[in-house]
Amino acid sequence: xxxxxxxxxxxxxxxxxxxxxxxxxxxxxxxxxxxxxxxxxxxxxxxxxxxxxxxxxxxxxxxxxxxxxxxxxxxxxxxxxxxxxxxxxxxxxxxxxxxxxxxxxxxxxxxxxxxxxxxxxxxxxxxxxxxxxxxxxxxxxxxxxxxxxxxxxxxxxxxxxxxxxxxxxxxxxxxxxxxxxxxxxxxxxxxxxxxxxxxxxxxxxxxxxxxxxxxxxxxxxxxxxxxxxxxxxxxxxxxxxxxxxxxxxxxx
Numbered sequence: 001x002x003x004x005x006x007x008x009x010x011x012x013x014x015x016x017x018x019x020x021x022x023x024x025x026x027x028x029x030x031x032x033x034x035x036x037x038x039x040x041x042x043x044x045x046x047x048x049x050x051x052x053x054x055x056x057x058x059x060x061x062x063x064x065x066x067x068x069x070x071x072x073x074x075x076x077x078x079x080x081x082x083x084x085x086x087x088x089x090x091x092x093x094x095x096x097x098x099x100x101x102x103x104x105x106x107x108x109x110x111x112x113x114x115x116x117x118x119x120x121x122x123x124x125x126x127x128x129x130x131x132x133x134x135x136x137x138x139x140x141x142x143x144x145x146x147x148x149x150x151x152x153x154x155x156x157x158x159x160x161x162x163x164x165x166x167x168x169x170x171x172x173x174x175x176x177x178x179x180x181x182x183x184x185x186x187x188x189x190x191x192x193x194x195x196x197x198x199x200x201x202x203x204x205x206x207x208x209x210x211x212x213x214x215x216x217x218x219x220x221x222x223x224x225x226x227x228x229x230x231x232x233x234x235x236x237x238x239x240x241x242x243x244x245x246x247x248x249x250x251x252x
Contacts, residue, residue: 005215010150014233019128023102037093047159048121048161048164049164051114051117051121052117052121052168053164053165054120055114055115055117055118055168056112056164058110058135059105059110059168059171059172060171061108062103062107062110062143062175062214063068063080063171063174063175063178064104064174065103066100066175066178066179066182066197067178069100069102069182070178070181070182070185071101072092072096073092073093073096073182073185073189073230074185075184076092077185077189077192077193078185078188078189079187080090080194086228093198093201093202094201096205097201097204097205097208099183100179100205100208101208101212102159103179103214104179104212104214107175107214107215107216110216111216111217111218114216115216115217115219116218118165118218119218119220120232121164122165122227122231123233123247124161124166125158125161126231126234126238127160127233128154128157128158128161128162128236129156129162130235130238130239130242131149131153131158132155132158133235133239133243134242134243135154136154136155137239137243138179138212157180165231168223169224169225169227169228171222171226172216172222172223172224173223173225174218175214176213176214176222176224179213179214180213180214181207182209182226183206183209183210183213186202186205186206186209187206188241189202190202190203191204228243245247
């Protein structure tokens with residue numbers, strides 16, 4: 001997954017460079033300006049991609065460990081070979097509870113270091129998509145071939161930044177859902193083994209999950225699908241406002 005993600009955003013970089021080369025071949029940009037644009041854009045793209053990729057990889061690592069905890073817990077308590085005996089299972093419950101708590105600590109550190117940068121990326125993505133939609137509208141209204149490439153460039157850049165935002169929101173939502181699924185597995189185990197000698201450990205684990213659940217957040221909002229809907233709504237609202245202001249130039 002990590003290798004595929006890296007290759008995908010690198011392909012976006014070469015796509016943008018190819019766009020600049022094609023734009024220069026039309027005579028609208030000199031080769032010197034093309035070199036300056038490619039260099040500056042490449043540095044900005046790599047810096048942004050490295051930070052957002054770091055956030056994404058950390059979320060992938062946390063998600064895989066939450067999934068491993070759920071698989072191990074389900075194998076010990078929900079499998080066909082599970083029995084109402086203590087001893088080894090009691091130590092397993094305690095170890096999984098400690099591991100779950102440490103993963104929550106790790107997620108808090110990731111939120112404090114990387115979520116603010118991701119919030120800036122979301123803001124930039126909204127801004128670029130508003131410019132993309134506005135430029136496409138203006139290109140259609142003006143009906144001029146000289147403006148044909150402008151909205152395409154905005155769409156390329158907007159798609160690149162939106163790609164990272166979308167992947168982070170999806171992975172953060174999966175981290176939250178996988179962490180919450182642990183509570184479901186615990187309560188199923190408590191229902192299947194009501195006389196289990198380590199019922200007290202299971203209750204402590206359940207209480208821990210109620211008091212502290214894994215959430216990827218920057219402090220202002222959580223990274224989930226609700227945020228994605230809010231981003232789409234913001235793009236629609238601000239694009240409509242831009243078009244309304246720009247429509248006054250075309251009334252005549």
